[in-house]
Amino acid sequence: MVKKPAPDATRRSQRSRRAIYEAALALVVEEGYPRTTVEGIAARAGVGKQTIYRWWSSKADVLLEAFLDLGEQAARQAGYEPYSVPDTGDLAADLKAVLRATVDELVDPRFEAPWRALAAEGLVDEQLGREFVAKLLEPQLDLYARRLRAAQAAGAVRPDVDPRIGLELFVSPLAQRWLQRTAPISHAYTDTLVDYALYGLAPR
Template sequence: MTESKAPVSSRRSERSRRAIYDAALALVGEVGYARTTIEGIAARAGVGKQTIYRWWPSKAAVLLEAFLDLADQAAEAVGPGQYEIPDTGDLEADLRHVLRATVDELTSPAYDAPARALAAEGVVDAELGATFVEKLLEPQLQLYATRLRSARRKGQVRDDLDPRIALELFVGPLAHRWLLRTLPLTHDYADRIVDYAVNGLAPRG
C-alpha cells in the first residue's frame, strides 16, 4: 500500500501545481496583478491557501514560475531549434523575422499581462528580477549574440562589433515602446528598427 500511494500523491501534486499556474496567469490577465491575491489563486485553482504557501513565498513567485512554465510549453510546442534566430546569410532578413515574432509575442494577451507584472515587480524585488533575467531574458538575448557573432565571422558586420551592445539596438526599442504603450508595436516598426540599426542613420550615397 505504501508503494502505491507515492505515485498517486505525486500526480495529485502535479495537478495542483498546474492548476495554480493556470489560475495565476488567468487572474493576472483578468483583474490585474495588484488585485490578484494568493487567496484568489487558491480559490481559482481549487486548492488550499496553505498549499500555495508551502511551495511559494509570494504571489510574485507563483506568477514567475507559472510564466516560465508557459515559456517552456511554447518552446516544446515549436520543437527543438525553432527558437533560434535563423542564419540564412541575410542578416537583415533574419533579424526582421525574429523581431516580428517578438512583436507578436509582446502583443499577445497571454504574454502581455504577466510579463508586465513581472517586469514591474522585478524593479522592486531584486531577487525576483534577477531570476526573471537569468531564466527567461538572458537565454533570449544570447540568441541575438550568437547570430551577430556569426555575422561578424562572415564579414557582414564590422570586425570590432560587440554583440552584447549591438543586440540592445534591436531589443531595447521594442521593450521601450512595449513598456510605455504610447505608440503601436507593429511589424513595420520592427522592420524599421532593423533598418536603422544595421544601416545606420547617415544619408545613403
C-alpha cells in the same frame, strides 16, 4: 533516486501544474504581484497549498515557471522552437522573423497582461526585477547575442561590435514602445529597426 511516477500520476501532475500556472498568472493580472499569495494560487487552481509547496518554494518561483511556460507556448504557437534565433545565413531576415513573432506575442492579450504586471512590479521591487531579468529576459537576449557572434564570424557584423550592446538597437526600442506605450508596434516597425541597426542612420 527519484521514484518514477506512474503515467497516470504524471498526467495528473501536468494538469495540476498547468492549472497552477494559469491561476498564478491570472492573480498577478487581477491583484498585482504584492497581493498574490501561494494560498490564493492554490485556492484558484483547486489544489491544496501543500501541492504547491511540494514543487516550489515561493510565489516568485511559481511565477517564474509560469512565465517560462507562457513563453514556450507563445513560441510554439508562432511556429518556431522556443529559445532559438534561426541562422539561415541571412542575418536581417532571421532577426526580422523573430522580432515579428515577438510583436505577435506582445499584442496577444493572454500574454500581454501578465507580462506587463510583472514588468511593472520589477521596476519598483529591485530584487524581483533582477531575478526575473536574469532568468527570463537575459536568456532571450543571449540568443540574439549568439546570432550576432555567428554573423561576426561570417563577416556580416563588424568584428569590433559588442554583441550584447548591438542587440539592444533592435530589441530595446520594441521593449520601450510596448512597456511605455510610446507608439504602436508592428511587423513593419521591427523590420525597420533591423535595417536601421544593421546599416546605420548615416549615409553609406
